[in-house]
Amino acid sequence: MSEPLVVIGNGMAAARLVEELGRVALGRYSVLVVGAEPHLAYNRVLLSSVLAGEMGREETELRPLSWWQRQGVTLVYGRKAIAIDRDRREVRLDDGRTLPYARLVLATGSDPIRLPKPGMDLPGVVTFRDHADVDAMLEAAGPTRRAVVIGGGLLGIEAASGLAAGGTRVTLVHLMDRLMERQLDAEAAGLLKAALEARGITVELGADTAAVTGEGRATGLRLADGRILPADLVVCAVGIRPNAGLAREAGLATGRGILVDDRLATSDPAIHAIGECAEHRGICYGLVPATSPAGRRPTKARFWRPTSRSPAFRSSPPASSTAGRGRRPWSGAILASPPIASWCCATAPSPAHSSTARRATGPGISTSSAPAARSAQCAAT
Ligand SMILES: Cc1cc2nc3c(=O)[nH]c(=O)nc-3n(C[C@H](O)[C@H](O)[C@H](O)COP(=O)(O)OP(=O)(O)OC[C@H]3O[C@@H](n4cnc5c(N)ncnc54)[C@H](O)[C@@H]3O)c2cc1C
CATH class of the missing domain: 3.50.50.60 (FAD/NAD(P)-binding domain)
Structure with a gap:
């Protein structure tokens, strides 16, 4: 048996x-x-x-x-x-x-971890872990749409690249002063940043997330320095x-x-x-x-x-x-x-x-x- x-x-x-x-x-x-x-x-x-x-x-x-x-x-x-x-x-x-x-x-x-910040549970905020997340991203993405991706690690970079490939205007927000700081030295991280920018991705380094803005649905990301990055989609890829x-x-x-x-x-x-x-x-x-x-x-x-x-x-x-x-x-x-x-x-x-x-x-x-x-x-x- x-x-x-x-x-x-x-x-x-x-x-x-x-x-x-x-x-x-x-x-x-x-x-x-x-x-x-x-x-x-x-x-x-x-x-x-x-x-x-x-x-x-x-x-x-x-x-x-x-x-x-x-x-x-x-x-x-x-x-x-x-x-x-x-x-x-x-x-x-x-x-x-x-x-x-x-x-x-x-x-x-x-x-996947969601940052413990106001607005992170709003519709339009997704993580990047499974097919349901990808479906949600594809639904909110497109040539006339804007997305903010939080997290300059490999997952965030892959999310930003994938969205940009579909024509979405993407801003990648990272808390540290260089991308993938645990894996790359400053020079390599600089090359990576330039490669992403060449694909039309805006990279914001040293950018601390304060809150997701919007009522009923995410409309953007507010940074700790007060700037607001407008977005139809916020992807939280922080770990x-x-x-x-x-x-x-x-x-x-x-x-x-x-x-x-x-x-x-x-x-x-x-x-x-x-x-x-x-x-x-x-x-x-x-x-x-x-x-x-x-x-x-x-x-x-x-x-x-x-x-x-x-x-x-x-x-x-x-x-x-x-x-x-x-x-x-x-x-x-x-x-x-x-x-x-x-x-x-x-x-x-x-x-x-x-x-x-x-x-x-x-x-x-x-x-x-x-x-x-x-x-x-x-x-x-
Ligand atoms: C976008 C992305 C890119 C990646 N790229 C790489 C890469 O390039 N190289 C690399 O090495 N790794 C990569 N990874 C990581 C890799 O996918 C994971 O290490 C791997 O999937 C882990 O396998 P797992 O079976 O432990 O977990 P998972 O593949 O996450 O499987 C766990 C499953 O258990 C299910 N589950 C959880 N709780 C319950 C429950 N209570 N009842 C029933 N089911 C439950 C979940 O729904 C899930 O389907 C990537 C991950 C992602 C998301």
Whole structure:
């Protein structure tokens, strides 16, 4: 009998975990993946390319539905896990359903940070983390529109470049005296600034955000020096925070992220955490490192590596989307410092949750009651 393994989060780390399980522990687990976003897992790194109009949403999918079916995984997406009952070994979903587990993997990623300034919750203020954010940006963007992007790190620069590529008039606002100050020296940052300005992006350095202006909807950004930058869209790209709330509420040990040991186990040996939500030896990794999940140590780099697909760093015209698919920037492994799958193989089998999965999602490929939500029930391993 397969052991019921529930994964919370249907992102890049979860997809890689399923791939590894299929490789090294086929049939040992009955895997169910719950994802809050109403899509199949996708390559988040490619959101910049979607924003820049270089590729469609479907092209960012990490794997087609048929692949998940072949892996024997039950997918429940468009649904959020809202509580973990560790005594009963159950996960509760936002539609009231409960999913029993023998093994639980938290792969909840990160939440984008919104500056704690007045007006940040107005419509027209977005972050840059998922397809919904990109949709909101594309809706508010266009040749007659103005956007202000807060944050001169890689994410802010990619957002600014993507919006500018669509004709939006963009101002990039950064608190520090140079762009990407953690990665670039003054000379390199100056070259980057000049390259952005050559694309029509106005760069404001040493600019401290005071508030978003507008009533009912964002109309601009007020800086601490009193200047107001008019905007139809404000993008807040100032950083991310590991999504550890669910674990914290369940009583697991957390710091900035969910604390894990060298085998990615949390303070509860039945629960593991992978990807950006995990904190390993004091470090939360906000990137997709190019190391193999099969036993290599994590890289020490905490910053994103600019890739050839990063719009801000490309000097030649964008490659076609077909060409882009062939050389994905994340073409390594995902956030897998100690072996992602080795702990899975070391466990004893117990009753499968395939019947639970069927209760959770209904038989066959089905449509959930939530409008945007879909569930796919695939064959059990
Ligand atoms: C625009 C952009 C560009 C990037 N570029 C690069 C780059 O060039 N290089 C690089 O190395 N990295 C880059 N990154 C970072 C990279 O995408 C992340 O490191 C990676 O996605 C992390 O994977 P993850 O699975 O841990 O988290 P995610 O991919 O964020 O997946 C977590 C998933 O869990 C879901 N979830 C959270 N809580 C719950 C819950 N309670 N119930 C159900 N589901 C839940 C979330 O909705 C999300 O879908 C970029 C990120 C962005 C946004």
